[in-house]
Amino acid sequence: MSEYTVKLKFSREIAEGTMAFHFEKPAGLSFKAGQFGNLTLLNPAETDAEGNTRAFSFASAPYEDDLIFAARMRDTAFKRVLKTMQPGTELMLDGPYGSFTLHNKASVPAVFLTGGIGVTPVRSIVLQALHDQVPHRILVFYANRRPEDAAFLDDLSAAHAANPSYTFVGTMAEMEKSSREWHGETGFIKKAMLLKFLDDLTLPIFYLDGPAPMVKAMRDMLSAAGVDEDNIRTEEFSGY
Numbered sequence: 297m298s299e300y301t302v303k304l305k306f307s308r309e310i311a312e313g314t315m316a317f318h319f320e321k322p323a324g325l326s327f328k329a330g331q332f333g334n335l336t337l338l339n340p341a342e343t344d345a346e347g348n349t350r351a352f353s354f355a356s357a358p359y360e361d362d363l364i365f366a367a368r369m370r371d372t373a374f375k376r377v378l379k380t381m382q383p384g385t386e387l388m389l390d391g392p393y394g395s396f397t398l399h400n401k402a403s404v405p406a407v408f409l410t411g412g413i414g415v416t417p418v419r420s421i422v423l424q425a426l427h428d429q430v431p432h433r434i435l436v437f438y439a440n441r442r443p444e445d446a447a448f449l450d451d452l453s454a455a456h457a458a459n460p461s462y463t464f465v466g467t468m469a470e471m472e473k474s475s476r477e478w479h480g481e482t483g484f485i486k487k488a489m490l491l492k493f494l495d496d497l498t499l500p501i502f503y504l505d506g507p508a509p510m511v512k513a514m515r516d517m518l519s520a521a522g523v524d525e526d527n528i529r530t531e532e533f534s535g536y
């Protein structure tokens with residue numbers, strides 16, 4: 297693993313309370329879609345007991361020019377500094393780490409069950425897979441409370457049109473609180489929803505990621521549906 301200095305190009309709000317940070321990709325950095333790095337603030341204006349470093353999955357695909365990270369903007373010292381960073385600000389990146397990456401065997405479908413900010417490595421993996429035209433069947437189930445909260449929704453759903461072996465299933469749990477139109481699924485990701493799009497739950501490799509309680513809920517649901525533990529891969533976003 298290596299350390300890199302990364303320079304902020306710009307930041308933008310990509311969903312309510314969620315921001316994406318675009319960095320110049322440092323020379324020499326190579327990562328696999330789905331991996332993460334540790335970002336450290338350098339000489340921040342404020343800090344707290346959690347310190348100046350957080351793990352972030354790469355939200356960008358390796359083929360993309362920018363290095364993108366995305367975060368739910370809670371009111372912590374780290375996030376306050378992140379939110380007000382000006383273009384040109386430098387951070388330290390240590391990585392890449394992790395093995396939450398697409399399996400090789402193309403005949404085995406890949407099914408991603410994600411929610412909220414857990415979408416970051418899924419965006420990276422899906423965009424890279426479509427770019428590389430991998431033969432795998434890929435299904436993404438992406439849960440949020442409302443479309444307003446769903447980061448990278450357009451990126452993931454637009455990719456759908458371009459590739460017949462890719463299926464995107466967005467689901468919203470609290471549409472009564474939304475002012476947007478939604479024609480997709482509603483409610484939590486459940487066995488019945490998976491079975492609408494998958495004939496056999498024992499075939500795919502399932503990738504679960506996001507805040508620990510969501511990963512646990514998805515794992516329990518899959519186990520109860522008879523999915524073998526060996527076919528479940530997880531990435532927990534500790535800290536939520």
Ligand SMILES: Cc1cc2nc3c(=O)[nH]c(=O)nc-3n(C[C@H](O)[C@H](O)[C@H](O)COP(=O)(O)OP(=O)(O)OC[C@H]3O[C@@H](n4cnc5c(N)ncnc54)[C@H](O)[C@@H]3O)c2cc1C
Pocket residue numbers: 332346350351352353354366367368370371372373374375413416417531532533534535536
């Ligand atoms: C492999 C990996 C990949 C990750 N990828 C991402 C990613 O892509 N994007 C991303 O946003 N995060 C990601 N995370 C989580 C990230 O590293 C931070 O832990 C997370 O963003 C929380 O940071 P924070 O500054 O908001 O809270 P912290 O200051 O780290 O919070 C410390 C503690 O206080 C609690 N806490 C703080 N604020 C609140 C609040 N408002 N309400 C309730 N409890 C609170 C937290 O639960 C935690 O226990 C990843 C983590 C891992 C391990």
